[in-house]
Amino acid sequence: MKPYIHQAGELFHKVQLQRVFEDGKTFPDCIPLLPLPEIIRRYEASKEKPGFNLCHFVHRYFQPPPECQHSFKSRHGGSVSRHIEDLWEVLSRSPQAEDTSLIPLKYPYVVPGGRFREVYYWDSYFTMLGLATSGRFDLVESMINNFAYLIDTIGHIPNANRAYYLGRSQPPFFSLMLEILSRDKGEGVFRQYLPQLEKEYRFWMKRDDISGEAAQKRTVRLPDGELLNRYWDEEDSPRPESYREDVELSAQSPQNPARLFRNLRAAAESGWDFSSRWLKDPHRLETIHTTDILPVDLNALLYHLEQTLARATSSGEAQEFTRRAESRKDALQKYFWKDGFYFDYNFVAEEHTPSYHLGACFPLYFTIATAHQARQVADILEKQFLQAGGLITTLESSGQQWDAPNGWAPLQWIAYKGLLNYGLDDLAAGIRKRWVHTNLSLFKECGKLTEKYNVMNNVTACGGEYPNQDGFGWTNGVLLALLNSP
Numbered sequence: 001m002k003p004y005i006h007q008a009g010e011l012f013h014k015v016q017l018q019r020v021f022e023d024g025k026t027f028p029d030c031i032p033l034l035p036l037p038e039i040i041r042r043y044e045a046s047k048e049k050p051g052f053n054l055c056h057f058v059h060r061y062f063q064p065p066p067e068c069q070h071s072f073k074s075r076h077g078g079s080v081s082r083h084i085e086d087l088w089e090v091l092s093r094s095p096q097a098e099d100t101s102l103i104p105l106k107y108p109y110v111v112p113g114g115r116f117r118e119v120y121y122w123d124s125y126f127t128m129l130g131l132a133t134s135g136r137f138d139l140v141e142s143m144i145n146n147f148a149y150l151i152d153t154i155g156h157i158p159n160a161n162r163a164y165y166l167g168r169s170q171p172p173f174f175s176l177m178l179e180i181l182s183r184d185k186g187e188g189v190f191r192q193y194l195p196q197l198e199k200e201y202r203f204w205m206k207r208d209d210i211s212g213e214a215a216q217k218r219t220v221r222l223p224d225g226e227l228l229n230r231y232w233d234e235e236d237s238p239r240p241e242s243y244r245e246d247v248e249l250s251a252q253s254p255q256n257p258a259r260l261f262r263n264l265r266a267a268a269e270s271g272w273d274f275s276s277r278w279l280k281d282p283h284r285l286e287t288i289h290t291t292d293i294l295p296v297d298l299n300a301l302l303y304h305l306e307q308t309l310a311r312a313t314s315s316g317e318a319q320e321f322t323r324r325a326e327s328r329k330d331a332l333q334k335y336f337w338k339d340g341f342y343f344d345y346n347f348v349a350e351e352h353t354p355s356y357h358l359g360a361c362f363p364l365y366f367t368i369a370t371a372h373q374a375r376q377v378a379d380i381l382e383k384q385f386l387q388a389g390g391l392i393t394t395l396e397s398s399g400q401q402w403d404a405p406n407g408w409a410p411l412q413w414i415a416y417k418g419l420l421n422y423g424l425d426d427l428a429a430g431i432r433k434r435w436v437h438t439n440l441s442l443f444k445e446c447g448k449l450t451e452k453y454n455v456m457n458n459v460t461a462c463g464g465e466y467p468n469q470d471g472f473g474w475t476n477g478v479l480l481a482l483l484n485s486p
Contacts, residue, residue, distance in 0.1 A: 007036045007037065007040065008036060008039075008040060009040070010043075011039075011040065011043050012027070012240070012243075013243075014054060015027050015054065015058055016240075016243035016244050017243070017244050017247065018054060018055075019244060020054060020055050020058050021064070023115055023466060024241055024242050024243055024244055024245065024465075025115055025241040025242070025466075026064055026065065026115075027058070027062070028101050028162070028164050028240045028241055029064075029065040029100065029101060029102075029117060029162070030058075030062040030063060030064055030065060030100070031062065031063040031064075031065065031098060031099070031100050032061065032062055032063075032099060032100070033060075033061050033062060033063055034061060035099075039061045039062075042061070043057065065100075065117055066117070067114075067117075080439070080440060080443050080449075080479065080483075081480060081483060083443070083447075083449070084130060084134075084449070084476045084479065084480050085134055087449075087471070087476055088110065088131065088134065088136060088139070088476075091110045091111050091112070091113055091471060091473060091476075092108055092109070092110050092111075092139070093108065093109055093110070093111055093119075094108055095107060095108065101162045101163045101164055102118060102161060102162060102163075103150070103158070103161040103162060103163060104161075105119070105146040105149065105150075105161055106145065106146060106149055107142035107143070107145045107146050107149075108139060108142045108143075109124075109139075109142065109143045109146055110124070110127050110131070110139060110143065110473055111471075111473065112127075112451070112469070112471050112472055112473035112474065113451075113469060113470055113471015113472045113473060114451070114469030114470055114471055114472070115466060115469060116160070116469065116471075116473075118160040118161045118162055119143065119146065119160060119161055120159065120160045120170065120473075121147070121157045121158070121159060121160065121169060121170035121171070121173065122170040122171040122173050122271050122410070123410075123473050123474045124143055124147075124173075124177070124473070125173035125176055125177055125180075125410075126409060126410045126413060126473070126474035126477045126478050127473040127474055127476065127477040128140045128143065128177055128180050128477065129180065129413070129477040129478060129480070129481040130476050130477030130478070130479070130480035130481055131477065132180050132183065132184075132481075133477075133480045133481050133484050134480065137181065137183075137184040137185075140177070140180055140181055140184070141181055141184075141185070143177075144174075144177050144178065144181055144193070146161075147174055147177070147196075148193055148196040151174075151196045151199045151200055151203075152195075152196065152199070154166065155199065155203055156169050156199075156200065156203040157169055157170070157172075157174060157200070159268065159269065162241075164239070164240040164241060166234075167233045167234035167235035167265065168231075168232070168233040168234070168235075168265055168266070168268060168269035169203070169204075169269055170269060170270075170271050171270065171271055171297065171298060171301055172200060172204060172298075172301050172302060172305055173301065174193075174196070174197065174200050174305075175197060175200075175304055175305045175307075175308035175309075176301075176304065178190055178193055178197075178308070190308060190311055190312035191312050193312075194309075194312045194313065197305070197308060197309055197312060198309065200305065201302075201305055201306070201309060203218075204218050204219075204229055204302060204305075205218075205219055205227075205229075206218070206219070207219045207221075209221075214347075215230070215291075215347070217232050218230055218231065218232045220294060220347050222331070222335070222347065226327065226328075226330075226331040226334070226335070227327075228294045228299050228328070228331055228335065228345075228347075229294065229295075229298055229299055229302055230266070230290075230291060230292075230293060230294050230295065230298070230347075231266040231267065231269040231270045231290055231291070231293075231295065231298065232262075232266050232269065232291060233262055233265030233266050233268070233269060235261070235262070235265060236258040236259070236261050236262040236265075237258075237261055238250075238261055239261070239264060239265060239268065242264075242465055245465055246260075246261055246264055249264075249285060249286055252286045253286035253287075254286075255286070260286070260288070262291060263278070263288045263289055263290045263291055264288060264290075266290035266291050267288060267290045270290065270295060270298070272402040273401075273402070273464075273465075274288070274400040274401070274402060274464065275355075275357065275393065275394060275398075275400050275401075275402035275403055276355055276394055276396040276398040276400060276403050277293075277295075277344060277353065277355040277357045277359070277394060277402075278290045278293065279398070282355070282396045282398050282403075283396075283398050283399070285400070289346075289348075292346050292347065292348040292349070293344050293345070293346055293347075293353060294335065294336075294344060294345040294346075294347055295344050295359060296332065296336040296342045296343065296344055296345075296359050296360060296362060296363065297359035297362040299328060299331070299332055299336070300332065300362035300363050300365070300366050300368060301362070301366075302328065303325055303328045303329055303332065303366055303368065304366050306321050306322075306324045306325035306328060307321070307322075307325045309321040310322040310325060329368055332363060332368055333368070336352075336363070337373065338352050340373075340376035340377070340379070340380060341356065341360055341376065341377055341380050342359070342360035342362075342363055342369075342377065343355065343356075343360070344357075344359070355394060355396070356380070356384065356385075356394060356395045357393060357394040357395075358385065358391060358393055358394070358411040358414070358415060360377055360380075361377070361381075361411070361414045361415040361418045361419075362414060362418070363377075363418075364377060364415075364418030364419060364421055364422060365414045365417055365418040365421070367421050367422075369422070371422055374418075374419070374421075374422035374424065375422070375424070378419055378422075378424045378427050381415065381419075381427065382427055382430075386427075386430065386431065386434070387405075387407070387434070387455045387456045388434060388455065388456070388458065389407060389434055389435065389437070389438035389453060389454070389455030389456065389458060390407040390412050390431060390434045390435035390438055390453070390455040391407055391411065391412055391415055391431060391435075391455065392404040392405060392406070392407060392455055392456060393406055393407060393408060393411060398463075399463050400463055400464060401452065401461070401462075401463040401464030401465075402464075403463065404456065405454045405455060405456035405457055405461075406452045406453065406454060406455070406461045406462075406463060407435065407438070407452065407453050407454075407455035407461075408451075408452050408453075408474075409435075409452075409474045409475045409477070409478035409479070410474055410478065412431060412432075412435045412478060412482075413478045413481070413482070415428075415431055416428050416431050416432055416435075416482070416485075419431070432482050432485065434455070435455075435482065436479065436482055436483065438453050438455060438458075439453070439475065439479050441458070448470050449470070449471065449472055449475045449476055449479065450468050450469065450470055450471070450472055450475060451468055451469040451470075451471065451472045451475065452468060
């Protein structure tokens with residue numbers, strides 16, 4: 001976040017701690033009305049003068065970012081599919097260069113909506129499901145080209161196209177995006193984007209084995225030699241978009257602040273920010289220890305990336321990536337399976353984490369599980385996760401947004417498709433029916449689709465650092481795909 005931390009320094013710190021804007025993400029997204037060095041010069045010259053007002057100063061020299069259209073109503077009345085089709089245009093952005101934290105892209109893209117004014121990595125896969133259903137492969141391809149551009153210029157796909165997200169990525173769905181595009185363009189897309197697939201893989205697997213450390217960046221070498229992955233962030237400072245929250249939490253945490261901040265950032269890389277799955281005490285965010293944890297969903301995604309690289313490369317290289325994929329599959333079964341369910345693995349404590357969560361569905365989505373394992377997972381999903389409105393995310397009600405009572409579109413899709421892979425059609429259909437009903441009920445009531453839903457109590461979803469957002473990219477995409485599923 002160089003423009004606002006390294007250049008603005010004290011000003012950024014004071015603006016965020018004093019909450020000049022209600023949402024901490026607003027100031028990092030602001031547009032400076034003068035060159036930053038000049039704004040800082042004026043700040044230094046005036047900050048000690050009698051009557052100086054920080055809020056007035058900021059609003060004089062910074063323009064808040066434009067908001068997405070919260071009040072959008074479909075002109076076609078009543079049809080949620082038509083509403084989503086209209087929203088593709090509302091949520092689409094054209095390439096533009098501006099002197100802000102926004103990283104300019106080369107092609108059009110779709111943002112999630114609300115406070116999320118940029119393109120997000122893993123959100124985009126689920127948005128693309130709906131775009132493909134709409135026949136908008138032009139937008140699918142342009143978004144993939146943007147991600148390829150980011151991989152080529154930055155070395156990875158950041159959390160989103162903001163400078164303050166450069167230290168982290170998000171769950172690696174690039175290879176799955178290519179599967180969507182291949183429906184329109186054919187198998188050649190895997191070869192076409194092979195350089196970017198290889199760079200994405202190198203980013204996640206980067207390590208220096210000479211050092212001898214088992215855990216290095218996003219990789220962990222286990223005692224029996226297996227190489228698995230965790231979430232990480234290159235930075236260990238407060239997140240610019242949640243600066244005040246992180247600083248205040250550090251005052252409550254026994255962790256070294258740098259370690260706490262990296263654990264918070266690593267959880268943000270997971271997309272599950274935040275969830276009891278990352279906490280030692282499920283009700284205390286200050287006990288977060290994300291970097292100690294090998295996540296089952298991340299490693300299943302990297303299994304798919306290795307499979308895709310085998311699919312795209314020449315015969316000799318294909319054999320090596322097939323070997324790596326099979327080795328990871330064996331490790332997934334060895335380290336993540338316990339008592340009829342998939343759990344994350346704490347490699348520091350050398351034990352499974354206790355959290356039951358929907359990340360357990362990813363081995364079904366990628367057909368890693370055996371048929372017997374799939375049935376066992378399905379049994380727990382039906383008895384413990386399935387609610388009137390769909391699947392809860394975890395079994396904990398911690399106050400974090402990636403916990404009960406909330407349900408999220410991407411995880412409903414992963415569970416639904418994973419169950420279908422094993423012929424568990426009745427449960428899959430039940431999840432689909434309940435989730436669609438939840439979406440349609442709120443749409444009928446207020447004409448909106450939102451980021452997440454309370455699937456237990458049929459009231460507005462809550463929890464986390466910000467209010468529920470309207471829009472919403474991945475909700476639109478998954479709902480449209482489900483409505484058009486057989």
